[in-house]
Amino acid sequence: MRPIRLLLLLLFIGLPLAPASARAGDAEAAAQAQAMLGPYTWARAIVIHNPRRAGSLPARVHGTVFSFHGVLWLYTPREGTRSLSHRRGRLDLDRENLLPLLRAIRADYTGYEIVPVAKRPLADGRLPKLRNGCVVESLHALTRLLDRGIAPAEAGLFTVYVRGPGGLQGHTGLLYRTPDGVFFWDPDHPDAPLRVSGGFGDGERLAREVRADARWELVRTHFLPIDGDLREPERGGPVVHANGIGAAGTGTS
Numbered sequence: 001m002r003p004i005r006l007l008l009l010l011l012f013i014g015l016p017l018a019p020a021s022a023r024a025g026d027a028e029a030a031a032q033a034q035a036m037l038g039p040y041t042w043a044r045a046i047v048i049h050n051p052r053r054a055g056s057l058p059a060r061v062h063g064t065v066f067s068f069h070g071v072l073w074l075y076t077p078r079e080g081t082r083s084l085s086h087r088r089g090r091l092d093l094d095r096e097n098l099l100p101l102l103r104a105i106r107a108d109y110t111g112y113e114i115v116p117v118a119k120r121p122l123a124d125g126r127l128p129k130l131r132n133g134c135v136v137e138s139l140h141a142l143t144r145l146l147d148r149g150i151a152p153a154e155a156g157l158f159t160v161y162v163r164g165p166g167g168l169q170g171h172t173g174l175l176y177r178t179p180d181g182v183f184f185w186d187p188d189h190p191d192a193p194l195r196v197s198g199g200f201g202d203g204e205r206l207a208r209e210v211r212a213d214a215r216w217e218l219v220r221t222h223f224l225p226i227d228g229d230l231r232e233p234e235r236g237g238p239v240v241h242a243n244g245i246g247a248a249g250t251g252t253s
Contacts, residue, residue: 026062029077029130031117033064036127036140038119042067042095045115054108055079062115065098067091068139069224072101080132081172126190137187138174142226145176152176154200156225158184160207162216171211175200175223184210 030045037043043066050061063076071085072094084101085094094101102109130137138157145152158175161168174185177200183193184206198205203221211218 026058026077027115028128029133030062030064030075030115032127033075033130033133033136034066034117035119036130036136037064037066041139042091045117046098046112047115048102048109049111049113050106050109052108054106061109064136065095066136067095069226072098073135074102074105075133075136077131077133080170081135134172134187137190138172138185141174141185141187141190142176150178152178154225156200156223158203158206158210159222159224160211161219161221162207162211163219164216168219169216173210175206186210 027045027047034043034045043064045062045064048061048063050057050059053059057078061076061078063074065084066073066075070088070091071083072091073081074084075081082105084098084105085091086101086104099109099112102112135157142152142155155174155176157172159170159172161170163169171188173187175196176183176185180195182196182199184196185193194210196206196209198209200223203223204218207218207221
């Protein structure tokens with residue numbers, strides 16, 4: 001079994017954050033991320049023990065572990081989303097042996113605990129902005145489309161990396177195709193998906209459309225397709241099929 005490429009290691013770094021009054025705190029953000037990824041995606045809010053405060057992080061690091069694209073991912077409000085698994089096809093093993101994966105990120109992590117989060121439906125109104133949460137928000141946007149009866153013919157996470165005044169920055173949104181065209185849903189502009197002219201395989205053209213700013217130099221793009229069943233059920237829960245979703249073309253990398 002081949003090691004996977006580690007994708008989206010640190011997303012949304014350096015991009016402007018929502019005002020503190022519009023953001024949830026770290027613990028609240030981790031719980032909100034679990035709710036946004038569920039109930040059909042396996043996700044757990046956790047607290048990582050970091051007694052030496054490695055990485056200038058607090059002694060208790062709040063985050064959310066979730067499964068997507070056949071591997072585990074870790075979202076933390078302070079650092080964004082990164083892949084945890086080293087190989088595909090090991091979800092059950094990785095869930096049961098999470099600490100070694102966490103320690104591969106920072107050797108000073110000594111343990112973790114799962115934080116019980118009450119399962120409750122999300123309100124229909126605007127959710128608090130997740131700090132560095134563009135991946136989670138994009139996956140949630142796709143489930144919202146499906147809940148409205150919109151099953152895209154193609155969909156995936158499209159990430160743009162640019163270099164600007166603040167250094168290297170990455171930002172992810174949802175790219176999807178319907179009979180009406182190709183659209184980019186941007187977590188920064190959630191109420192107005194952008195209709196784009198570039199195809200799924202033209203990463204540079206898409207990047208110019210979705211992050212057009214003369215101050216930024218395009219470094220690269222990455223497209224992570226969402227195939228088959230978009231939402232992984234909880235154990236014992238219903239399997240939800242998204243008919244019509246297939247492998248999408250790849251962008252530049």
